[in-house]
Amino acid sequence: MEESLIVVSRLPGADGGVRTGDLLERKGGVLSVRWHDDGREEDVRISGTTTFAPRGSLRHRSFVDPEALRSWWERDALGLIARLLRETDSAMNAAAIKERLRNLGLEPDSVDTEWKRAQTKLSSRDDIVVKKGTYTWHGPRETTKLPSAVASVPGDAEPGQADGDSVAEAVEEVNQAVEAGAETEEAREIPDTSAAGNASPSNRTPTAEAPLPVGEVISNAIGVSPAADERALLSRPLRTGAGLGQLTSRDVERVLGEATPDDKAIVMTLLFSRPQKTPVLDTHDIDPAALTALLEAAIAEIRGTDDDGLCAAATWLLRRAVAAEPPPAPGPIVELASLVAAETGRSEFDALDRVVQELGERLPGPMRDGADPDALARFAPRLPFKAGRAALIVAVAELWPERVTDPAWWRDATAEGLAALAQGALRRVLVRPDVAQRVISPVMERELASVTSRTRLARLMALPSEFVEHLQAGEVAAAFQRAAVDDPYASAWLDALEGRERVASLRQELDRAQEEVKEAAERRVHAEAQAADMSARYADLELRLQQQHDRVAGLRASQGRQLQIDAIRALAELAAEVEELAAANTGPEVMVERVRGLVSAQEIEPIGEVGGQVAFDRALHEPLMGAPAADTAVTVLRPGYRWRAGGEDVLLHRAVVSVE
Structure with missing residues (x-):
């Protein structure tokens, strides 16, 4: 012992x-x-x-x-x-x-x-x-x-x-x-007596024995009885990996030491599903085809059992498969991850999320070939909306941008979850106009419609502006009213915000204003009637004024014509008389008197007499030379004339004078 x-x-x-x-x-x-x-x-x-x-x-x-x-x-x-x-x-x-x-x-x-x-x-x-x-x-x-x-x-x-x-x-x-x-x-190791017989250590002598088959080595190590062959172990890699997880690192090294060089590859392959950190795998490369076969076997195994304990082994297998260089085809990885997501408990989701995050980061690069957007779309809703799912969406936006707004990628997304992930790589997807319109806006509307507490409303209002901009003012007000139903603090704030006392006062003022508006409307009708009457009267007056203007214009035209006729008649009479006097050899004095008499008959008065001296008046006199001062004695060279008729005094022309 x-x-x-x-x-x-x-x-x-x-x-x-x-x-x-x-x-x-x-x-x-x-x-x-x-x-x-x-x-x-x-x-x-x-x-x-x-x-x-x-x-x-x-x-x-x-x-x-x-x-x-x-x-x-x-x-x-x-x-x-x-x-x-x-x-x-x-x-x-x-x-x-x-x-x-x-x-x-x-x-x-x-x-x-x-x-x-x-x-x-x-x-x-x-x-x-x-x-x-x-x-x-x-x-x-x-x-x-x-x-x-x-x-x-x-x-x-x-x-x-x-x-x-x-x-x-x-x-x-x-x-x-x-x-x-x-x-x-x-x-320190415990002797494994499963293949050593029942001899006691004291009488057991070392002998050179043929190496055990790798299936038996692994079966003995993990306690599988009867021992299974390698094919059986490879057909159930998750259960085998879970058994290997019970071994210490030293036990794993011992199993590798007992395996032949050719069998070590099988052991290393099975270690891919060991649900523990396994340093020997850090420097081991596995063929993509072998890894794909291992993934497919794991898919068949997890489908054929309801053992939740296999999820941990499957998650570790996925971690190593996603990180493998070169990587296997993404199809089996997505299918196995989808099965694990459907079966795993909450404690395993964090590990699975890290797997999906690395898968999303590698899809646009080494795993681009063979990636199926439909399979990813079926897988995504099974994941919590965390970094892994966000990485998948970023990959989809890069590989199939036209499909990034499909509802499958965003199912169960919350406003706060999106805002948290918007600080990382998902931001360049969320800023796209089509994503903002078809993803962010419906999420914000849905969550605002379900708000019944000020705490929830405050969290929504605290989101970044690119989220808050999708909230309609009327819907926010309605949410505040719902929150105020059973919350005295929110109710008091709502009263203050709405100003209910002020509203009541304003309603009274509104009633008074409406009465005044009614009275003003009646006055307006009366004024409009008066305005219509005044407009008719104005039109009549305007017509009459136009008629009067036409009559005055006609009269003035007639008077002007008569004046012209009278002036021409006077000139003709003057011309005839001058000609008569000239033919009779009448003296100048007589001619002047006759002209003056003719002029006086037309109410035209002379200004000065030729040769007479008068005091200079700028209004009546026109100096021949110079600019004499007022009241200066001047001699009239040619008389001027003024017309006084009907109370009017019209200067026809000034008298021409000269200074002595």
């Missing part, structure tokens, strides 16, 4: 405890155990609730007292990390260390935070070597055989003492009593 190894089994039920026992023998995936509680011996199979671990190891502690382990982690994360490295015989990088810590049941966020704090301190320790991003324990290690004094894990040591806890002290005591060359932790 190996006292250093202990079997741990978690009892069923939410409040189930943990049962422990000593490991007597291991046959493949079957453990022979003597239970501590009742001393009975029985065979149990390795599973998700039953495993074996070195007594006092972190793995043992995580089963027996997870709360104590978490308390240790919170108190001394650096010490626990050092203990993990001490229990591991190979170098590990940061990702592998964090994966081991998470497998111990520690919170992923806490692991990330504490690792950042401890990472720089590890390089300063003498017992840890940091080289090229890997961490290796170089301090003293425990031996495998531990005294019964350390059989109880809880409280057996003060956590965090990497080199001096009670386990290490017990190891030192045992080392003094055991023979030289005792097996160390690095080489």
Whole structure:
């Protein structure tokens, strides 16, 4: 019996405890155990609730007292990390260390935070070597055989003492009593007696045996009985991968070591569905055709069973298939992912989302050939609206831009979900006018129509402007009214916003204004009647005025003509008389008098007499030369004339004068 190894089994039920026992023998995936509680011996199979671990190891502690382990982690994360490295015989990088810590049941966020704090301190320790991003324990290690004094894990040591806890002290005591060359932790393995017969170790001699078939090697390792051949294992890669997930990395290395060089490729292929980080795959390339066949087998397997436990193995297979170089055809990946999405629980969705995100990023490039938009459209609605689905939409927009507004891609999308994803690569799709009109606008309208609380309304109003612009003002007001029904605060705000007291006052003013408008309308009708009457009267007056104007114009024309006739008649009479006087040799004085008499008969008065002296008046006199001052004595050279008739005084022309 190996006292250093202990079997741990978690009892069923939410409040189930943990049962422990000593490991007597291991046959493949079957453990022979003597239970501590009742001393009975029985065979149990390795599973998700039953495993074996070195007594006092972190793995043992995580089963027996997870709360104590978490308390240790919170108190001394650096010490626990050092203990993990001490229990591991190979170098590990940061990702592998964090994966081991998470497998111990520690919170992923806490692991990330504490690792950042401890990472720089590890390089300063003498017992840890940091080289090229890997961490290796170089301090003293425990031996495998531990005294019964350390059989109880809880409280057996003060956590965090990497080199001096009670386990290490017990190891030192045992080392003094055991023979030289005792097996160390690095080489610790449980002998697999499934193919070695029933001979005891004392009388078993090493012999050169033919290597076992790879199917039997894997079956023994994962506890499949009877052993299956390689074809059977490859036909159910998910169940085989789940079994391989129960093995430690050291077990995996042992299986690879037992396989022939030709069979190692089969083992590596099956490891693609192992639901754990598997470092040996990091440097292994798989043929795309073989990977496609593995995916198709996984599709057939998951369709033929209702075992939800296969989803984890399928998700890990998808992760590795999407990242493979060169990649396989995208069709089987999409089909398997679609089946996993339909079956998986919420806890697996995050891992599947990361797979789909990488798939979306690779579709426009190395996976472009063979991509089927219809298959992707059937697959997308099964995914939560997170980064993976967003990456698919971005790929669709690049490969098939005319199909990006199909409802399948956006099913179950929420306004807040779209806004969160709009900060990443999906933004260049959301800013397209057709997407804004056919996707964002309906989502905003639908969510606004369902708003019944101010909290929900506030979240919608807090979205970026490219989302809020699709909200209609009237619909927002209606949503506010719905929110105010059972919310006194929203109701008070609505009253203030609507100004209900002011509205009542304004309604009274409106009633008064309407009465005034009615009266004004009546006055307007009366005024319009008066205006019509005044317009008719104005038209009549205008007609009469025009007629009067025509009569006056005619009269004036007649009077003007008569004046012309009278003037011509006077001139003719003057001409005849002058001619008569000239023929009679009449003197000038007589002629002047006769002319003046004729002029006077027409009410024309002379201005001055020829040769007479008068005072200069600019209004009546025209100087022959110069510009004499007013009242200057001047001599009339030629008389002027003025016409006085009907009370009018018209200057016909001024008298011409000269200065003495």
